[in-house]
Amino acid sequence: MKKRFLTLAACALALCAACTDREPEVRNVIYLIGDGMGLAQVSLLQVAEEYRPTAFDRAHNVALITTRSANNRVTDSAAAGTALSSGCKTRNASLGLDTAGQPLVPLTVIARRQGMRTGLVVTSYLHHATPAAFYAHVSNRGETDSITCDMVRSDIDLLFGGGRKALSDTLPEGGTRIDAFRAKGYRIALEPAQIDTLSGLPVLAAVADRHLPAASERGDYLPQATRKALELLSADNDKGFFLMVEGSQIDMACHGNDAPRALDEMRDFERAVAAAMDFADQYPGTLVVVTADHETGGLTLPSGKDDFTLPESGVRAEFSTGGHSATIVPVYLYGTGAGRIHGLMDNTDLAQQLKAIIAKAK
Ligand SMILES: [Zn+2]
Incomplete structure (x- = not known):
């Protein structure tokens, strides 16, 4: 009898421990997108680092996503960005609209409805396809005027990237987009060094005329801008935030079939991923999702020689196209809720799962 009592007590204790160990609710989501970052780009970094653990190795969980668009097995960044932001397929070149031309609801809007703050940090111009997929609704990614108009209207709390020239152009109706941001109460930074001095939201930092320089020339911009964004979005915030960070120029390096530059861009993006994971360590309730469009x-x-009985003959980096490919891309998950996303899925399913998580965020 005594033994049975002890067994019951042990079970009760175990149940109690299960209650108290329950994972906290997700309140912050950091979505990092390596533009053009397939498994080979991550492997390029691993090989170059001689398998020293990188931020990717810290992942608590992984998944894989297919990337095709509504009209092409090889997607462009506009359709893929739309899939990752809204959970819906669209045609290549289209941003934030479905195939019938109806506007889609991006994760930034779901987050705002929850009272969460929102931010975008990129190394391209801010009206480039991936960031624009989080606020714009246009049938062609080249419609710069409409995209920058949607950027002003989006009320996204924090925008860090390039695109100063397009935002400074005088509009037919007079004034510039930067004037429009200022009129809405945004603090404005037009040089990279000013980002660190920013305090308070909303904020626009357009710190290069077009894209920022390549990783080898732009120093610590991406990891530092990511840390600054996390500081500003989390300060005095009891509602959480959604932040998208893009390693925009992995894609540009790979379009140019430039392996050394692709490696530089991967190293730079990895440091931003590490900054996000460090934040998640410090702030439970933070989910970090790292993927590619x-x-x-x-x-x-490929190996240098194909006779594997010989000592290693080196590894080359070879490109097979100046464009995109149809291969699946990885998803790395870290922090609170990382266990909830796994398996092989479509890019739209990943975004739908994130929509559900953000809609329930506390
Ligand atoms: Zn892309």
Whole structure:
């Protein structure tokens, strides 16, 4: 009898521990997108680092996503960005609209409805396809005027990237988009060094005329801008936030079939991923999702010689196209809720799962 009592007590204790160990609710989501970052681009970094653990190795969970668009097995960044932001397929070149031309609801809007703050940090111009997929609704990604108009209207709390020239152009109706942001109460930074001095939201930092320089020339911009964004979005915030960070120029390096530059861009993006994971360590309730919109360059890493009985003959980086490829791309998950997303899925399913998580965020 005594033994039975002890067993019951042990069960009760175990149940109690299960209650108290329950994972906290997700309140912050950091969505990092390596533009053009397929499995080979991550492998390129691993090989170059001689398998020293990188931020990717810290992942608590992984998944894979397919990337095709509504009208092409090889997606462009506009359709893939739309899939990742709204959970819906669209045609290549289209941003934030479905195939019938109806506006889609991006994760930034779902987050705002929850009272969460929102931010975008990129190394391209801010009206480029991936960031624009989080606020714009246009049938062609080249419609710069409409995209920058939607950027002003989006009320996204924090925008860090390039695009200063397009935002400074005088509009037919007079004034510039930067004037429009200022009129809405945004603090404005037009040089990279000013980002660190920013305090308070909303904020626009357009710190290069077009894209920022390549990783080898832009220093610590991306990891520092990511840390600054996390600081500003989390300060005195009891409603959480949604932040998208893009390693925009992995794609540009791979379009140019430039492996050394692709490696620089991967190293830079990895440091931003590490900053996000460090934040999640410090602030439970933070989910970090690292993925790609598609693979660029058809990168492969073949061995120097194909006789594997010989000592290693080195690994080359070879590209098979100047465009994108149809291969699946990885998803790395870290922090609160990382266990909830796994398996092989479509890019739209990943976004739908994030929509559901954000809609329930506390
Ligand atoms: Zn892309």
